[in-house]
Amino acid sequence: MNLHIEEGEAYVLLSSGDTAVNHLINIFSGMERDFKGTVDIDGINILKGWNECSKNIVCLSPGSQWPLDMKVGNIISFFRRRMDICEDEFEELYIKLNMETISQKRISEVDEVEWRKILFALAKLKKSKNYIFRDFVKGMPLDFNLEFKKNIQLLKKSGCSILYISDDVFVAPEIGDRIGFMKKGKLLLELKAAKMKKMRLKELYFQFLVER
Amino acid sequence: MLKTIYILELKRLLNKKTIGLFLIFSLLSLYFIQIGINNYKNVIENKETFQNFERLKLKQYNNYNQYGTYGFRILFIPSPLSIYFVNSSTISELTSNVDSGERLNIYNSFKGRTLFAEKSGGFKDFSGIMLLLGSLLVLYLGYEAFIHKDYLRFISGFVDYKIFFFSIVLSRVLNLILFFLFNAGISWVLLKINGIEFLSSEYIHLSIYIGILVLMMVFFLALGTIAGSFKSSFVGFVMVIISWFVLVFLIPGIVNTVTAEKSDNIVSNYNLELQKLKSIMDFEKLALKKVGITTENNIESVRKLIEKYWNDEFKQIQAFEKRLENEMEKNIRLFQNLSLIFPSTFYLSTSNEISSKGYENFILFFDYIQTLKEKFVRFYIDHRYYSDAPVDKPTVVESFIKGDENLFYAKSLLPKSFFKGVILILFYVIGLLTISYFRLKKSLQL
Secondary structure: OOOOOOOOOEEEEEEOOOHHHHHHHHHHOOOOOOOOOOOEEOOEEOOOOHHHHHHOEEEEOOOOOOOOOOEHHHHHHHHHHHOOOOHHHHHHHHHHOOHHHHOOOEHHHOOHHHHHHHHHHHHHOOOOOEEEEEOOOOOOOHHHHHHHHHHHHHHHHOOOEEEEEEOOOOOHHHHOOEEEEEEOOEEEEEEEHHHHHHOOHHHHHHHHHHHO | OHHHHHHHHHHHHOOHHHHHHHHHHHHHHHHHHHHHHHHHHHHHHHHHHHHHHHHHHHHHOOOHHHHHHHOEEEEEEOOHHHHHHOOOOOOOOOEEEEOOOOOEEEEOOOOHHHHHOOOOOOOOOHHHHHHHHHHHHHHHHHHHHOOOHHHHHHHHOOOOHHHHHHHHHHHHHHHHHHHHHHHHHHHHHHHHHOOOOOOHHHHHHHHHHHHHHHHHHHHHHHHHHHHHOOOOHHHHHHHHHHHHHHHHHHHHHHHHHHHHHHHHHOOOHHHHHHHHHHHHHHHHHHHHHHOOOOOOOOHHHHHHHHHHHHHOHHHHHHHHHHHHHHHHHHHHHHHHHHHHOOHHHHHHHHHHHHOOOOHHHHHHHHHHHHHHHHHHHHHHHHHHHOOOOOOOOOOOOOOOOOOOOOEEEOOOOOOOOHHHHHHHHHHHHHHHHHHHHHHHHHHOOO
């Protein structure tokens, strides 16, 4: 795979299998260091300069393995201390996430939409320039999808690079500027979002088959 | 960073479920401390009754012959620290009968109410509950620290994995230490309320015990973190249960069985008594042949014969007992060395000795009885064969026991291989945490 994501660009990588995607996420989160090839974050090699790279990258994939009896307020307080957030920024976050009601709730009591909003808000606290999402809007209601797209636009405007990994061919042109189709770790097809929006599904499928 | 993660971990632990568990655990340990206190108070009350009875018994003797035949008893008094170890130590109640004959009786009475007293070797005391339930609780704490993989993955995006891993472990260790110190503190308050005082040496041994307890719990925590580092939380949970069962029941059981089997090599009490009886019977046959029954006319010949007995046969009897003592000590060393290998057995072995009702004190008690017996036999010989009192008429019998000599005040001790055990546990903890560190990193991969 040969992939370069520009500053201010959102790239959607479509893949049906999990193995190659898991490898990618493991590499970007620093959990896998045994791979062939080069991965650079803002020009720094991920293997040689992991400490630097880790500051500039955020990986977000929703999952259910959280300590469900932990209070949401405790997680927010941890990030507040860890990220050294100023009062104003914290106030803004507090109001945005409706923390007055949510902070006393346990993670098991928070619904999935609220929880993903919290995760995204916490991820943004890192002020990274590079974001990796995996199926973040999958199964979510329309208003969440719309809000997420708005946030992606804002991140792009601030010069962030976004890699969105999914198997949802309908969401791809809504989020990404470019869309790549990956199969067994190989990038088979790449399309611009504008072109993909005009294509019918059948056309898209045939083009994919040709490239394959 | 450690402070931030510590606060997060503390708040994570301070939920209703965990607080409830900790409170139940603390109440249970207080309950067993109170049982220990009642038990110890009983021992102290019995001490007075025992000594009064011995004094009354002495007044019944008409002559030194009777005193020598019936002898006197020695009572084993455990240290106040035994409050923490009522049920789990080797010795429950111990008395010895010392007379001028060849027998040396050390026994545990089963007559009357003592038939129904709790037998030693269980978990029903503070020390036992700490091992039985404390280890399970701590194993679970270690396991629970690392089962939430998505949470760990998310946080490790913001904190270096190494720092994150060790901060979580250190936070849990710190909370553990605070919890056990809290339990030790409330137990001390309960002791004070009941009027039990410790000497400074007892405080030192109590601190050592708490230290070993915490070290053992850190071992279980480290083991729990390995269980938590499995990708499947179910597999990890099964590992928690299996390792708890193996370390708390199976391995101590095996160590006890091996020690018991090896003790078959120790000369049996029957053989020993037979050898001693033969020695004394041979002497009595010789005495009967040479001088016959003791009278005022043959007293000089009797004295010569008695001195021969004192220098020969009595020393031989002492040598038999010494041989038994050496063999027992050898087996005790075997037990202590085997116990070193695993932290749970090391904890049990150390608790046994700190309780003052362990093997080391038994040997000291045995030594003490031997010393008293030697002095008593000499006392008996001097008063029976060298005093001016007529041989065949009643006389006022002087007590051999002065003050509290018939009470053996056991002190808290440590097993001989104590420091080796501590170092081994530290090695275990480092090894387990290293395994857990790499396992968890692998399991955080998708």
